[in-house]
Amino acid sequence: MTLLEVDGLCVNYGRIEAIRDVTFAVEEGAVVTLIGANGAGKTTTLKTLSGLRKVRAGAVRFQGKDITAMPAHLRVPLGISQSPEGRRIFPGMSVLENLDMGAFSRADRVKTRSADLERVFTLFPRLEERREQLAGTMSGGEQQMLAMGRALMSRPKLILLDEPSMGLAPKLIQQIFSIINDIREQGTTILLVEQNAMQALRIADRAYILETGEIVREGTGDDLVADDSVRAAYLGGDV
Amino acid sequence: MTEPKPPANAAASSGATKASPSAGTKPVASGGTSSRRFGWDRGALARRVTALPTPVKWLLIALFVVFLYALPLLEIPIISTPDTDFGAVLFTVASYVLVALGLNIVLGYAGLLDLGYVGFYAVGAYTVAVLGSFQAHLSWWMLIPLAVLFSTISGLLLGAPTLRVRGDYLAIVTLGFGEIIRLTALNTEWLGAAKGITQVPRPPSVEWFEIPHLQWDGFTAFIDLGDTTKFLFFGVADQAPYYWLALTVIFLVLGADRMLRRSRVGRSWEATREDEDAAELMGVPTFRFKLLAFACGAFIGGLSGALFASRQGFINPESFQLLLSILFVAAVVVGGAGNIYGVTLGAIVVGYLPERFRGFEEWRLLVFGVALILLANFRPQGLLPPRRAKRAIAADEQLEALEEGTARV
Helix, strand or coil: CEEEEEEEEEEEECCEEEEEEEEEEEECCCEEEEEECCCCCHHHHHHHHHCCCCCCEEEEEECCEECCCCCHHHHHHHCEEEECCCCCCCCCCEHHHHHHHHCCCCCCHHHHHHHHHHHHHHHCHHHHHCCCCEHHHCCHHHHHHHHHHHHHCCCCCEEEEECCCCCCCHHHHHHHHHHHHHHHHCCCEEEEEECCHHHHHHHCCEEEEEECCEEEEEECHHHHHHCHHHHHHHCCCCC | CCCCHHHHHHHHHHHHHHHHHHHCCCHHHHHHHHHHHHCCCCHHHHHHHHCCCHHHHHHHHHHHHHHHHHHHHHCCCCCCCCCCCHHHHHHHHHHHHHHHHHHHHHHHHCCCCCCCCHHHHHHHHHHHHHHHHHCCCCCHHHHHHHHHHHHHHHHHHHHHHHCCCCCHHHHHHHHHHHHHHHHHHHHCHHHCHHHCECCCCCCCCCCCEEEEEEEEECCEEEEEEEEEEEECCCCCCCCHHHHHHHHHHHHHHHHHHHHHHHCHHHHHHHHHHHCHHHHHHCCCCHHHHHHHHHHHHHHHHHHHHHHHHHHHCCECHHHHCHHHHHHHHHHHHHHCCCCHHHHHHHHHHHHHHHHHCHHHCCHHHHHHHHHHHHHHHHCCCCCCCCHHHHHHHHHHHHHHHHHHCHHHC
């Protein structure tokens, strides 16, 4: 079943077109990735999907329902959750308070709190160790884990991950990607935006390549990894 | 304002636990830094107070409350203002405290810089004046709810279009709002124009009994039966009853503030202030919560203005100058935006010091200015910083300590 459909999406920043006629779909239970260089429009696409950017043309449908003009805060209870670029955790709140904010939109959050926290702490044991720590004082990797954990607290059907590996050490990147895999296995659909194309393609069921605001290639993750021109452009030449 | 110790203690204890991982490396250094930054060790006293058994604590709080109510009767030398009626000064300070508590919701909790807060104060005051004496003669008990209603509505009307803009723009728009209210009053005959409005109704009096004041001779106090305050007569000469009224309202507002702050609403304000987009991504309807903060602020501002008008008996547009808005913001920032005990203290400083030193004539403004500059320099987070600032300072120290002792990491 198709969870998310994006149809001919155009988004402008003033008169500059950030993305143009972007069309793709995310199947339920899949990992879909958008890759591309800086400024290709990946983050804009995600922000539009979570409702932070206004759409100029095109449509977004979630579970068949048109949500193109829906404000961001109403999309969360529908089941869309985002771990934004640059983490954007609440620096003045503790880890636990950040996670509680993640469950803000859930009516039954009090009842499910311990189960939700346990799920997050199982995925990210590090967060449990730091539960009382002020989020702004944690390392980049820990903040990334917190941003992802916070996004999971709303029990989303679809989680949007914006550059989870940005600025992290190689060892940590491995860890983050293996956690992304775990999240998928728990049944959450993932839309992943990455500059780290090789890693992203390896775990993706389906991948789209964005270039200056347009989708230029698509295919399964494996296909694109094997493709020579993709390798040359995004995977650092003859790897 | 009954118990300024617990937040300080929370900082001290969280500071202590925060520092503990690094305590093995440089406990002395980090302790030194903290007391240098805070100016003095407030933790020690706070710990001693929290260690007391609960009944004793309640007794202390009760005594403090009684002391606050008794202040205008005690005529304590030094604290009492030699040049003005002390009851009147206390009322002024109390109305500043009330305003600061309201503005703190807008500025301290929701993080919205409102430079036209005096506008709400004016709406409250004008409602009482216009409907109480100038155009109608409603009873005082009707006027207060109406004043609050109108100021809240004006808050919603101002907020609905303007809260979509952020930061500096909001400051400019609200600045304009304050001036619009004042200029409208100045140019509208129906609102009394420049002449203002006299005979503003005072709160209804009941004359139950008389309470004598104290009189001091050096360090001995005498009960002075010749100098009494009638309970509860709202007149012109003796203004202690107005202070009691305002103090009671402050306690009510403090209670409501505490409830709000600890609820989902308080958490939403905090998230919105820290990162509006991220809050929206958590499902927080940020616009609605900002509007709610504005409405709460306007409610309290209007209430304070209404009390001001019924004490003053006379208002004109001169009473609602832009400078007053700036003073209100100063009270909140000097005290520590986000901390109710802090902003209370800030309002006391801003409201009381100029009155206490009225004898200095023009010099008092200079003294006041110097005091503000010193505070801004040495306590940039305010006299009593909010929890987040204290935690951030503690975290900075922890990071510093970690950097110095990298071997341990």
